[in-house]
Amino acid sequence: MGGRSPCRALAFMGSKRKVSGLSLPGNGTASFLTTGSSVLHIHNSNVTLLSLDSNTLPLQARGGLNTSSTGSGGVVGLSPGTAATSSGGRGLGGARGQGLAGQGGGALDQLAGEALQTIGGALFEATCFYIASRIIMGVRNLCGKTFVKPTGVKFSDVIGVDEAKQEVQELVEYLKEPMRYKKLGAKIPRGILLVGPPGVGKTMLARAIAGEASCPFYYASGSDFANPYWGMGVQKIKKLFHQARRSKRSIIFIDELDSLARARKSSLSGGSAEMDAENTLNQLLTEMDGFQTQDNVIVLASTNRADVLDRAAMRPGRFDRKVFMDVPDVQGREEHFKRLLKKFTLAKPVDELAPLMARMSPGYSGADIENVVNEAALRAAKHNRTSVTEDDLSWATERTGFGVERRGKITPAELRRTAVHEAGHALIAYFIPDVQAPIKISIINRGKVGGYNLMGESNHTYHTEARLRDEICVFLGGRVAEEMVLGEASSGAYDDLRKASALSRGMVENLGYGKRTGLLSYGAGGQGAGEVSQAALRLLEEEAQSILGSEYTRAKTLVQKHRKELEALVELLLKNEVVHEHELEAVLGPRVADVGVVGIAGEGGVGYGFGGWRL
Incomplete structure (x- = not known):
């Protein structure tokens, strides 16, 4: 050549x-x-x-x-x-080396x-x-771990998500008896998307489906398909589905789907990396419902960001069914505690501790409850006890929800202010008929929280104007108590004002509860809509301010009427640091009613939100 x-x-x-x-x-x-x-x-x-x-x-x-x-x-x-x-x-x-001697230094x-x-x-x-x-x-070394044998997890191991288990039950029956469905011409959903916050058991439910159906289970995380080399994600998708189709029936579970199937943009501003991610998503969509699709592979996926998923992935034929999973209610939490506490040596019977701890852990997921029980066992072992006590579990609940104690970082004057503030919240909640009395009041400084009122979770699906006004009044109770007892309010009421303001704005802008704004909904935040005039925005502000002003006056009236009871509750908090619900009636007297449940009102800004209502 x-x-x-x-x-x-x-x-x-x-x-x-x-x-x-x-x-x-x-x-x-x-x-x-x-x-x-x-x-x-x-x-x-x-x-x-x-x-x-x-x-x-x-x-x-x-x-x-x-x-x-x-x-x-x-x-x-x-x-x-x-x-x-x-x-x-x-x-x-x-040959060139042979003339080296005659060519000199060059x-x-x-x-x-x-x-x-x-x-x-x-x-x-x-x-x-x-x-x-x-x-x-x-x-x-492509992603995908195969469980050739059943996973060993059953539906009985998944607690607190009974509705979700019922949704996927027919999927298990199809995997066991596919001919019964095919004779009728029925098609099982090709993909099921599990949607819910972290820790509610989405992965556990997917493993339970594979365990109940006794079929191979292929697992992959959405981030497994990300690779610095172009085209590797596409090859991984192909390989994963190729392996799954070798089985008569199989399940592919993709965890954290939002990292793989995020909505595509009209312009590729991210360059080649974004283009490769789109190619990977296109390959997934083709494998799930393309020209050569087979029905022996069912795709399960989980995410807590369903709002960012691509629309093509959510259409029927791919992820046909969406199963929403939420944190367990009080019955679900009680089941969680019963199952976990049976593994430990307890100072009291499980049937006595589980209902109590379920009430004291509103908004906790299954993972949170497991962490609470483990923290309680660690504390019992640290103090050389032979059993886990109710005090250990209560301490672990506070430790998990709010953080470690910070006793050395608050002065006696600030501790008294915290007691007055929390007593104000508790007093207002106690004497408003449609709000449940606090389960527990604490002035122990934890994390970023100076104190808190534990009021359980909401059992209301809908909220009337009167109920929302009650919640605003409870929010303002801490600030009002500081002003009337100590002469001035502090920055501890910052988060209470933020929540009360957001709630009053939402009542006017979204729910039509403003007297002068009528039934017109201005959308989330009002100011996000470009067509809203400055005059309308001023009117919205005035209506929201009117609601806050009326509830502030109402809170002052309640505190003035029960000033003696408030001061007695403050002294009890300073003495014991923690007051439980059975002690409240002895201090505050008989209560008018005990209807409904709200949430947590805490100084310093940590809580679950009143009534579960979100703006």
């Missing part, structure tokens, strides 16, 4: 970029090579070869590379091609330059070989 021979190298598919600063052997110029945003073209775990026309490298320098190409686990490449002939080669021992410099070029070419090939070998090994 006139002193030149082909050098076989791994083929990169993508844009061509000129290699700068690299001098190849021979004429010292670099040809165009594919780099940067390119990806290996992989087919059936092999690598397509591309012949690059480069100058012949000396046999002495290239022999090592030729032999090393066989030990890369199936990677083919970097073969030097045909050997250089003695007439056209530029080896150190070739020949020696030329020989040294050729030697450096030879080493550079060899290093370039070795680098390509190393990168390609690592990429191919990454393809071979």
Whole structure:
């Protein structure tokens, strides 16, 4: 070939970029090579070869590379091609070396330059070989862990999500008896999306489905398909579904789907990485419902960000059914505590502790409850006790929800202010008929919370204007008590004012509870709508301020009427630091009613929100 021979190298598919600063052997110029945003073209775990026309490298320098190409686990490449002939080669021992003595220092410099070029070419090939070998090994180790045997998890192990279990029950029956459905012409959902906040048992429910159906279970996380090399995510999707289709029936579970199926944008502002992510999503959509789709694979996925998923993934034929999972209610929490506490040595019976702890943990997920029980056991062991007590569990609930105690970071004057503030919240809640009395009041400084009122969870689905006004009044009770007992309010009421303001704005802007604004809904926040005039915005502010003002006056009236009871509750809090619900009646007297449940009102701003109503 006139002193030149082909050098076989791994083929990169993508844009061509000129290699700068690299001098190849021979004429010292670099040809165009594919780099940067390119990806290996992989087919059936092999690598397509591309012949690059480069100058012949000396046999002495290239022999090592030729032999090393066989030990890369199936990677083919970097073969030097045909050997250089003695007439056209530029080896150190070739024809050019014979005239070295007669050419003086210039020949020696030329020989040294050729030697450096030879080493550079060899290093370039070795680098390509190393990168390609690592990429191919990454393809071979694709995501997806197969449980050939049943997972061992049953529906009885999943607690607090009874509605979700009923939703997926027919899926299990289909996997057990598919012909019963096929005879009727019924098609089972090809994909089921589990939606819910963290810790509610989405992954556990997916494993229970596989355990009940006794079929192979393939697991992958959405982030497993992200890769720095172009096209690797597409290959992983293909490989995962190829493995699953080998079984008669199988389940693929993709955790955290939002990292894989995020909504696509109209413009690719993220460059090649964003384009590769879209290609990976397109491959998933094709595998789930494309031209060659099979019904023996069912895809389960979980996410807590369903709002960011691509619409194409949510259509029927892909994720046909959405199963919403929420934190357990009081009955579900009681079941959680019963199941977990049976594993520990307790100072009281499980049937007595579980209902009590269920009431004291509103808004807790299954993972939170498991953490509470473990923290209680650790505390009991720390104090060398032989059993877990009610005090350990109560302490663990506070520790998990609010943080560690900070007794040394508050002065006696600030502790009294905290007691007055929390007593104000409790007093207002106690004497409003449609609000449940507090379960527990604490002035122990924890984390970012100076104190709190524990009031349970909401049992209301809808909220009237009167009920929402009651909640605002309870929010303002702490500030009013500070002003009337201590003469001025503090920054401890900051979060109470924030919540009360948001609630009053929502009543006017979204629910039509403003007297002068009528039934017109201005959308979330009001100001987000460009068509709202400045006059309308001022009117909304005035209406929200009117609601806050009327409830502030109402709170002052209640505190003035029960001033003695308030001061007695403050002294009890300063003495015991914690007051339980059975102690409140002895201090505050008989209560008018005990209807409904609200939430947590806390100084410092941590709580679950009154009534579960969100703006």
